[in-house]
Amino acid sequence: MLDLTKEIKLEPHLRKRYTVARIFLYAVFLIIVLLALDRILFPSLSFTFSFSNINSLKNNLELSNITAKSETLAKGLAVANDAITFDANPSGTFSSATVKFTTDNNSKNIENTPIRIRKSYEAFFYPTGAPIGFRDGTLLVADGVYYIVSDGALRKFSNIALVTRLGYSKNSFLQVSQDDLKYNDPGDDINDIGNYPNDTLFAIGDTYYQLKNQQLYPFVSTKAFFSQFDANQAIIKTADFFSQYELAETSLGFADGTLASLAPSVFILSEGKSYPISNAETFIKMGFDWNNLVQVDSVELGIYEKQRQFTYNQPHPNGTLFFDQRINKYFVIKDEEKHPIESAAVAKTYSKQKPVLADLQENEVGVSCQLKKKLFSSYTYSCDAPLNSFDNFPGTDFQIDAKFKDGAKISNADITFFTSINLGNFNAALSKIKGNVFTNYNIQQQP
Amino acid sequence: MRILKLPPFNKDALLIIYKLLYDALFLLLISFIAMLIAEGALPGIVSSHISLTRVVIVILLVLLSIIWIGKKFQLTYAAPVIKKNKPLPVLILLAFLLMGNSLLKFALWENMIITLTTLFLFFLFYQIIFDPKN
Numbered sequence: 001m002l003d004l005t006k007e008i009k010l011e012p013h014l015r016k017r018y019t020v021a022r023i024f025l026y027a028v029f030l031i032i033v034l035l036a037l038d039r040i041l042f043p044s045l046s047f048t049f050s051f052s053n054i055n056s057l058k059n060n061l062e063l064s065n066i067t068a069k070s071e072t073l074a075k076g077l078a079v080a081n082d083a084i085t086f087d088a089n090p091s092g093t094f095s096s097a098t099v100k101f102t103t104d105n106n107s108k109n110i111e112n113t114p115i116r117i118r119k120s121y122e123a124f125f126y127p128t129g130a131p132i133g134f135r136d137g138t139l140l141v142a143d144g145v146y147y148i149v150s151d152g153a154l155r156k157f158s159n160i161a162l163v164t165r166l167g168y169s170k171n172s173f174l175q176v177s178q179d180d181l182k183y184n185d186p187g188d189d190i191n192d193i194g195n196y197p198n199d200t201l202f203a204i205g206d207t208y209y210q211l212k213n214q215q216l217y218p219f220v221s222t223k224a225f226f227s228q229f230d231a232n233q234a235i236i237k238t239a240d241f242f243s244q245y246e247l248a249e250t251s252l253g254f255a256d257g258t259l260a261s262l263a264p265s266v267f268i269l270s271e272g273k274s275y276p277i278s279n280a281e282t283f284i285k286m287g288f289d290w291n292n293l294v295q296v297d298s299v300e301l302g303i304y305e306k307q308r309q310f311t312y313n314q315p316h317p318n319g320t321l322f323f324d325q326r327i328n329k330y331f332v333i334k335d336e337e338k339h340p341i342e343s344a345a346v347a348k349t350y351s352k353q354k355p356v357l358a359d360l361q362e363n364e365v366g367v368s369c370q371l372k373k374k375l376f377s378s379y380t381y382s383c384d385a386p387l388n389s390f391d392n393f394p395g396t397d398f399q400i401d402a403k404f405k406d407g408a409k410i411s412n413a414d415i416t417f418f419t420s421i422n423l424g425n426f427n428a429a430l431s432k433i434k435g436n437v438f439t440n441y442n443i444q445q446q447p
Numbered sequence: 448m449r450i451l452k453l454p455p456f457n458k459d460a461l462l463i464i465y466k467l468l469y470d471a472l473f474l475l476l477i478s479f480i481a482m483l484i485a486e487g488a489l490p491g492i493v494s495s496h497i498s499l500t501r502v503v504i505v506i507l508l509v510l511l512s513i514i515w516i517g518k519k520f521q522l523t524y525a526a527p528v529i530k531k532n533k534p535l536p537v538l539i540l541l542a543f544l545l546m547g548n549s550l551l552k553f554a555l556w557e558n559m560i561i562t563l564t565t566l567f568l569f570f571l572f573y574q575i576i577f578d579p580k581n
Binding site: 002004005008010011014017018021022025026029033036039040043433436437440441 | 491
């Protein structure tokens with residue numbers, strides 16, 4: 001063994017003690033090195049929210065439930081039995097989490113408050129909204145009566161002759177039942193032969209158009225049109241049709257929620273905005289499938305307003321389609337609600353989009369723990385919850401609910417996720433380091 | 448180095464601790480160098496999980512302990528004679544690589560000029576500080 005203090009000679013009995021102590025020192029050092037590696041490769045991830053400074057940039061725990069946005073809760077005042085909900089988006093699989101609440105001096109005791117943690121996609125945690133109906137522009141026939149979905153409403157053609165005279169092909173109408181029609185509000189009947197209803201689709205030359213407010217909006221490409229409709233849904237017209245309706249300056253794009261690829265980037269397209277997906281890890285974590293990418297060109301992408309990078313900390317944007325295999329039901333994300341598709345006929349019109357797989361039942365499965373007062377701290381309460389049961393659950397979002405029976409005055413909420421030591425996480429850590437090396441040294445990664 | 452006068456209390460234990468502190472210092476310095484190299488190659492890989500300041504504080508505490516016990520034993524050392532030895536070229540190469548790595552955003556020729564100039568300045572400082580005439 002390397003002796004750094006050769007000049008200091010020890011008596012034989014001391015030399016033995018020194019050797020033992022030295023072995024102990026090296027063993028302790030080895031343990032510290034292993035602990036340091038554990039911290040680097042399997043890090044614990046901490047999230048915090050300070051009620052005393054709700055706009056702090058350090059707040060990476062998201063206060064998410066609607067009631068939490070009320071003024072009282074924003075100040076940390078939890079009303080008795082009012083649920084307070086946080087969202088955290090850690091990356092990895094975790095063995096456990098520690099939830100910690102710090103109260104103000106004048107707060108009620110929150111010991112034994114139950115904490116529930118659930119895992120899914122943040123958007124899939126949205127409250128369930130009203131069932132969604134057919135898309136605007138869809139042509140439907142039920143019991144021999146013809147309809148078009150226009151401005152969200154179901155408008156009936158007053159007679160069959162009108163359908164033919166307006167140029168619609170009867171074959172292009174989707175056969176549905178009366179039951180399928182109840183998910184769109186009823187609108188006015190169509191009687192006017194001189195005017196087409198809003199959202200009617202036309203094909204003029206090689207371009208598809210949709211009528212909106214007496215203007216013809218061109219689809220940016222046939223691909224964009226086919227992401228929502230079939231070719232037979234459009235009425236074929238000639239160029240002189242522009243004398244009846246003026247051409248709009250803006251173009252229509254792809255179905256909301258479409259995944260578009262323009263090498264080397266991938267975007268989510270939604271409501272006129274394009275969200276560049278930050279990296280492959282985010283793409284996979286958000287449940288997307290590489291096979292669902294639509295190749296677009298710069299013109300097609302150019303009609304969208306580019307947004308900041310989309311990371312797995314953000315919820316899926318409007319238009320994203322989820323599918324629950326267990327109950328065989330689709331859900332569409334719209335305005336912070338998930339709208340179920342109750343009818344098979346409606347679902348069929350969304351079948352051009354590939355859904356993100358999720359599970360409503362797993363959404364409700366949670367792990368619980370009860371807050372206990374921490375030692376040597378009068379105002380801090382914490383509890384530990386095992387998270388192993390979530391390993392195979394889809395989603396990146398952990399939602400933490402707390403319901404304070406007698407109310408509370410919270411000053412701080414913290415949650416720490418502890419990473420499991422397993423091969424998957426080890427590979428993920430190495431992959432992350434490799435990615436950082438490639439980014440740092442500007443090396444192009446091979447797909 | 449010679450032992451002039453031993454303190455009256457538990458000198459055996461202190462002697463062992465003194466030798467162990469040297470071992471600890473050696474391990475800490477090796478770890479610290481490894482951390483600096485890793486940090487230089489990939490900024491944040493260590494410092495985002497382990498506080499380098501704390502490591503430096505621990506190294507300083509070990510050094511102070513060595514000095515304190517050394518004084519107890521009244522250990523004296525001859526001034527170090529730094530001369531060219533085998534590890535020197537390796538250390539210079541390592542310094543060159545770390546400096547070059549930290550200047551990756553510069554063009555290659557700028558990087559080379561700055562790194563070589565810095566090393567040359569260090570060499571001059573070394574000459575001035577360790578000049579036997581001083």
